[in-house]
Amino acid sequence: MNTALPVINLYAVMPQIVLVSAATVVLIVGLFERFRKGIPYLSLLLLAVSGVVAVNQLGLGPVPFSDVSSMMVMDDFGLVATLVFIAGAVLTVLISISYAEARSIDRGEYYALLIYAVSGMSMMAASTDLFTFFLGLEVLSISLYVLIGFEQRDAGSNEGALKYFLLGAFASGFILYGMALLYGASGSTEYEAIARTLGGERSDAVNLLLLGGLGLLLVGIGFKISMVPFHAWTPDVYQGAPTPVAAFLSTGSKAAAFVVLIRLLGSVFPGLQMEWIPLISVLAVLTIAVGNVVALVQTNLKRLLAYSSIAHAGYMLLPLMADSQDGSASIVFYLIVYTAMNLGAFGVLAVLSARGAPCATLEDLAGLGSRRPLLAAVMAVVMFSLAGIPPTAGFMAKFYLFSALVHGGYVELAVIGLLFSGVSLYYYLRVVVWMYMRPAAETPAEAAGRLSYTGMTALCLSALAILAVGVFPSELLQLAERAVMTLP
Amino acid sequence: MIPVTYYLVLSAVLFLVGATGVLIRRNAIIVLMGIELMLNGANLSFVAFARQFGMVDGHIYVFLVITVAAAEVAIGLALVILLFRNRGTVNIDEVRSLRW
Numbered sequence: 102m103n104t105a106l107p108v109i110n111l112y113a114v115m116p117q118i119v120l121v122s123a124a125t126v127v128l129i130v131g132l133f134e135r136f137r138k139g140i141p142y143l144s145l146l147l148l149a150v151s152g153v154v155a156v157n158q159l160g161l162g163p164v165p166f167s168d169v170s171s172m173m174v175m176d177d178f179g180l181v182a183t184l185v186f187i188a189g190a191v192l193t194v195l196i197s198i199s200y201a202e203a204r205s206i207d208r209g210e211y212y213a214l215l216i217y218a219v220s221g222m223s224m225m226a227a228s229t230d231l232f233t234f235f236l237g238l239e240v241l242s243i244s245l246y247v248l249i250g251f252e253q254r255d256a257g258s259n260e261g262a263l264k265y266f267l268l269g270a271f272a273s274g275f276i277l278y279g280m281a282l283l284y285g286a287s288g289s290t291e292y293e294a295i296a297r298t299l300g301g302e303r304s305d306a307v308n309l310l311l312l313g314g315l316g317l318l319l320v321g322i323g324f325k326i327s328m329v330p331f332h333a334w335t336p337d338v339y340q341g342a343p344t345p346v347a348a349f350l351s352t353g354s355k356a357a358a359f360v361v362l363i364r365l366l367g368s369v370f371p372g373l374q375m376e377w378i379p380l381i382s383v384l385a386v387l388t389i390a391v392g393n394v395v396a397l398v399q400t401n402l403k404r405l406l407a408y409s410s411i412a413h414a415g416y417m418l419l420p421l422m423a424d425s426q427d428g429s430a431s432i433v434f435y436l437i438v439y440t441a442m443n444l445g446a447f448g449v450l451a452v453l454s455a456r457g458a459p460c461a462t463l464e465d466l467a468g469l470g471s472r473r474p475l476l477a478a479v480m481a482v483v484m485f486s487l488a489g490i491p492p493t494a495g496f497m498a499k500f501y502l503f504s505a506l507v508h509g510g511y512v513e514l515a516v517i518g519l520l521f522s523g524v525s526l527y528y529y530l531r532v533v534v535w536m537y538m539r540p541a542a543e544t545p546a547e548a549a550g551r552l553s554y555t556g557m558t559a560l561c562l563s564a565l566a567i568l569a570v571g572v573f574p575s576e577l578l579q580l581a582e583r584a585v586m587t588l589p
Numbered sequence: 590m591i592p593v594t595y596y597l598v599l600s601a602v603l604f605l606v607g608a609t610g611v612l613i614r615r616n617a618i619i620v621l622m623g624i625e626l627m628l629n630g631a632n633l634s635f636v637a638f639a640r641q642f643g644m645v646d647g648h649i650y651v652f653l654v655i656t657v658a659a660a661e662v663a664i665g666l667a668l669v670i671l672l673f674r675n676r677g678t679v680n681i682d683e684v685r686s687l688r689w
Contacts, residue, residue: 274627
């Protein structure tokens with residue numbers, strides 16, 4: 102009997118290998134108390150190294166991980182997504198430093214778990230098989246469960262972690278059972294095999310397994326991107342989590358789930374159009390509506406941003422229906438911009454909360470414009486961008502998204518999206534009004550004194566990026582288009 | 590030989606029992622047990638299908654899922670213990686301070 106060993110191409114998973122090693126190095130160095138202050142900088146360095154590795158592989162075309170099965174692939178799509186995750190993690194580390202020190206959660210594990218989470222997201226982005234997707238998702242989720250509950254003595258952090266854990270594990274159960282059904286229908290968990298089964302002749306039994314499996318999978322992924330009706334955890338978890346972790350959670354983990362959705366639908370969509378379009382259009386519109394309407398009455402800023410992130414997830418679901426390169430590219434563009442915007446918004450809160458009482462409500466922002474002009478300016482840019490006002494990146498992102506939708510022939514959905522986007526102006530601009538037009542309270546929540554340099558650097562970087570992309574969007578759009586070109 | 594359908598029905602029942610447990614029980618530890626049942630229902634399906642197709646990959650997946658589930662339970666129990674220390678309860682209905 103002649104058994105050939107499969108050819109394993111380690112080069113194809115190099116970014117993931119580097120990220121996992123980086124996290125492990127941080128974890129080990131973090132054991133030594135004397136390196137405590139250096140850990141975040143070591144994390145930044147190692148994240149930069151992984152970023153360089155990923156950049157070097159850009160444009161080398163699709164390279165499968167192994168010749169016998171395609172569990173993972175190295176292509177521009179996965180690499181661009183990985184770079185976005187790394188950039189998000191770098192900003193998160195920068196805004197974490199002062200916050201973590203002030204709350205004495207600046208232990209090595211915090212930064213190690215952050216990098217493990219990035220490696221999980223990167224695995225999800227590179228996976229072409231449901232099982233590698235599941236493993237990446239679990240690496241990400243388990244790191245996040247711990248990160249959310251990292252403030253051990255804080256009851257809110259504890260409660261947020263438990264809620265996210267119970268619902269996250271529940272959703273994992275749905276994803277796994279959906280995978281089992283799809284495996285039964287197509288004899289494999291590869292996206293391509295599932296697409297083949299969907300495209301071929303389907304008996305009733307296979308049809309039942311396929312649709313049941315994909316439905317369960319959608320429930321699980323819907324939970325991760327906080328799609329209505331699986332969104333109820335979002336505000337509680339964002340409110341309870343340490344603010345930098347909430348920033349990371351609202352950008353990275355959501356972006357990773359969207360990347361998987363784009364890749365998965367890119368293969369299975371042609372065989373699924375009939376069932377998919379009516380379902381997802383209703384869910385996307387509901388998500389946009391619930392997010393925007395409930396955000397109107399929020400006074401806690403983290404809850405407001407949570408509902409705003411639900412609404413943004415709804416916008417990003419819309420172009421999935423168009424099933425065009427334009428549509429996918431507009432989602433990638435939106436994800437990149439959204440990462441910068443949301444990290445900026447949560448970052449302002451994190452930097453303010455690092456000194457004195459946590460900055461949580463609109464009242465805490467009163468008079469910020471005169472008290473902290475630079476910080477207020479960053480927050481204003483971010484809010485304008487989230488609302489989609491030119492010349493910010495948020496405007497360009499919405500513009501590409503809705504134009505892809507109109508080109509795909511979904512004019513009425515684009516109109517609904519734009520109307521709700523108009524509603525969102527109210528709550529985003531209310532933040533700006535509180536900052537500039539309301540007098541400060543007698544004793545501001547945050548103490549006087551200078552703010553953390555690293556946090557301010559991260560915030561200024563993201564605000565500048567938002568403005569730069571708003572004025573010169575073509576570079577980033579080309580990158581997004583190049584990324585989706587490699588998809589089947 | 591027992592037909593594969595029997596295993597699939599059993600796995601669906603296990604999954605549903607687990608999901609029901611998560612939805613109706615309020616003790617965090619019992620909710621965790623429900624989640625484990627759901628995962629094991631899915632595992633049983635994987636094994637049954639792999640046996641039917643005569644392939645090994647389904648069996649391998651089950652081993653990986655068991656590992657993942659163990660890691661998840663470790664974190665889950667740690668969180669429940671922290672909750673108990675902070676609040677003195679493991680009833681998830683009493684854990685609702687995060688509201689507007």
